Amino acid sequence: MRIMTGQSHIIDDAGAYETVRLKMVGEALLVVEFGAQLSPLVLGAARAFDHLLQNEKIPGLQESAPTGNAVALVFDPLHTPPELFRQQIRALVEQADWFERGSLLPSACWHLPICYGGDCGPDLAPLADQLCLSENDVIAAHLETMQRVLMIGFAPGFLYTGRLSEMFNLPRLPDIKPCVPAGSVSVALGQSVISSTAHPTGWRVIGRTPFRNFDPAREPAIIINAGDEIRFVQIDQSAYEDLRNRDRHGLWQLEKGKPHAHA
Amino acid sequence: MRTLEVLSIGPYVSVQDEGRPGHLRHGVSSGGAIDPLALEAGRLLVSNEHECAAFEMLALGGRWRAGDEPLLMALTGAHFPAHIEGRPLEPLCSFWLRPGEILDIGVARIGNYGYLSIAGGIDVPLVLGSRSTHIRGGFGGYQGRLLQAGDRLSIGAASGAGKACRLLLQQESAIVEVRILWSAQAALLEKGERQRFLDTPFEITHERDRMGVRLKSNSDPIRLRNGLNALSGIVAMGDIQVPGNGQPIILLNDRQPTGGYPRIATIIGADLICFAQLPAGSRVKFKAVDEQVAVSALQKMKEEAGSMATRLEPVAREPLSTHQLLSQNLISGVVSPKR
Structure with missing residues (x-):
């Protein structure tokens, strides 16, 4: 799975990005965006990635929240500088195909x-x-x-x-x-x-x-x-x-x- | 019983502590004291633990009467003139309220948010790990609401030494330039609007609460492309939201955790507290900085806050005379690190 931080194109009509986008908000919030629309594919990917964040100890991460097409990550920039934090998260995003993993998640x-x-x-x-x-x-x-x-x-x-x-x-x-x-x-x-x-x-x-x-x-x-x-x-x-x-x-x-x- | 009775109260006084992080995924923003440095100063002045809550007052204080036990208290944050039975109180200096005595806190002169801390803390239950009042949600704090006349609050057992002390803080000049980081949605600004946003002086209006504060300017509203079609996303503390009328709103602790209006930039953490304390009528300009600057400034603020405890000194039991008080520099309301 490729990642980029700038413009990206959309690969399918489900609104999923071919490349996941990372966006900073202020100095202590990173948004990992999986698509442009609230399609089941995109929602699943965001949930699956959030699931990983909840189960793994990630230096600097304080909390995460899935927000439809994205996952928001609140972190402590004094513990883990933003650039280092983004590197960690990029590496995690590259670990798996989150769109595929999302389709396997159970839901009530x-x-x-x-x-x-x-x-x-x-x-x-x-x-x-x-x-x-x-x-x-x-x-x-x-x-x-x-x-x-x-x-x-x-x-x-x-x-x-x-x-x-x-x-x-x-x-x-x-x-x-x-x-x-x-x-x-x-x-x-x-x-x-x-x-x-x-x-x-x-x-x-x-x-x-x-x-x-x-x-x-x-x-x-x-x-x-x-x-x-x-x-x-x-x-x-x-x-x-x-x-x-x-x-x-x-x-x-x-x-x-x-x-x-x-x- | 250690109690405090509310005789009369300003319209926006609530119980707040260091906040309720960790519940964003459930739609609960972190809340907590808008000026955490002032909360910390108050905590130190009455030797409380970190989990103790204080009263946060916006613009107007109130009148409180002590129950059967004397209470050690401190008033920090915005400068509110205050007295006990006619004896004026010195800011950033803890004091005793004896049984039956009445503490009278007036209208904020400098700053917006003031804190009344009491040794032992306000005895209200922890809700989702915090005593902060979530006013919109109606939970936390005292019965999930703002204080009202007639409320009688229990005060926890004091853990500290029970001695009045003074905090020697350096004076902060009111900031006029507020540092920001652009967000991805700044791309929605029409050509030339980024620079115009930075060149425009904005005035802080009276429209504020714990969710946010509205700014205004005499220039044309800031223009955005397709601003209203964005998907809802997470809202950060200090986000600068530009609604349809183009006049920005700065989002604070009790913001809605997600929102669909465009947010073009975020005030850096190190400037947000000072910004929140700027009174209505103040004029500010925004200055775009990079991430490095924001993180270094935050580091510096954290170090200053960490060293606050070293600036405590004991005071004599007797309160200062009016003459002594007038000779003091009272403009120490806004507690914040020097830039």
Whole structure:
């Protein structure tokens, strides 16, 4: 696997780079980028490389995080100077074909309850109107897609999943809502986002899940990770309330499904 | 009981420690004191362990009353005028708050973020390895939120000698030139915009919190190509984000860990603390440096911080008179290494 730090060309329609790019951010963060798009191939490579970083002692490395098409590495430049750190990482990148390794990684599949529309999803009705569909058509389209967790970012436990069918390839709303509740499930850009905390958003909120992916009082604090699969299961408002009331921490067991074979 | 009661409080006071690194992969940015050097100064002044947390105050302090036990305290960081029952306090000098006495901390005169450290630390639980308040996430610190009037906090048992002391720090002149490293997204800047960014004086605005601070300039907004199509990526501390209106936002400790807006450069670690303490209305210019400069400056800052403990000296029990206080140089609020 070749590496370069400058421009690179893309070898396939999955958006994978022929050569992995290393980019510095400030003096203490190195980003290893595997592709230009959030394709399963690119996601897998980033996850596989991150997996290696977590299991190997790398001088200077403080933490790593997979972010969809890349892995971010926080390091101590006073312990390992940036040039030396990049050399180490280049050598590791060259060790294997991360795109191939990514396809071999196991991932969990989660069945996530969701209550669509109404107070839980105020943007569902206007979205259905805009698409000239019924609310049930939009719900069916959102339910039928197996969604893969592209990354956790933006806020604690905040999941980006995709890709959704073409009808959800929508721009963000012009006005940002200053605060939507924890558990909100929103769509835009062919993706869903699932929040664990109240947050501002410019995405369309179509439903709410009683599940909280992040809960600092729970062990582990995070249940669903990058690379996992999600299938939504529709519940009604009373089932939503029931699940929320059963345990404030959302400790009830999420149902696990059988993961798809990787692309 | 070692307690401290909040009688009245500024709008942005929270419990902070050295932060919560290691949870980026779960969407949790490291947080912690915006001015870790001031936190360290406070820690030394009350002989606390590293894991002890302090109160971080942005711009406005508050009024606190000690419970049944005397408490050894220190006020560091931005210069906040403060007094106990009319006795003014000397900055960078620890002091006792006796049972029932009221500590009154006013409006920051120099700098933004001040720290009130208490011997024994603020007794709140560790959450993901830290006592820092994650305000957006509603966890950590005191009940996961900013302090409110009426809160009564328990204070841990003091481990140190319990003697008041003074920290002799060299005075830092306010920086006007902030050093940056360009990032890969600087390639999105239109022709000539890199130089214009460096030539433009920016003013620090009042819009700030623990996530970031907004700058403004009188020149035309900085122009970017295709800025809004970038994939979300990791956001570093000190990143300079350029939103649609072209006026930069500098991202601080409680930033969102990932973001899609273009970030053209990053303020070097050695300049970020000083920068964060610059008050609204200050004007700065950015200067592009190379990685070597950034690392050497960081090294120097770390050495200065490491030698802080050698600059402690004991003080007499009695507080200074107003006359003595006025003869002192009070402009020592912003604790930072000399450049």
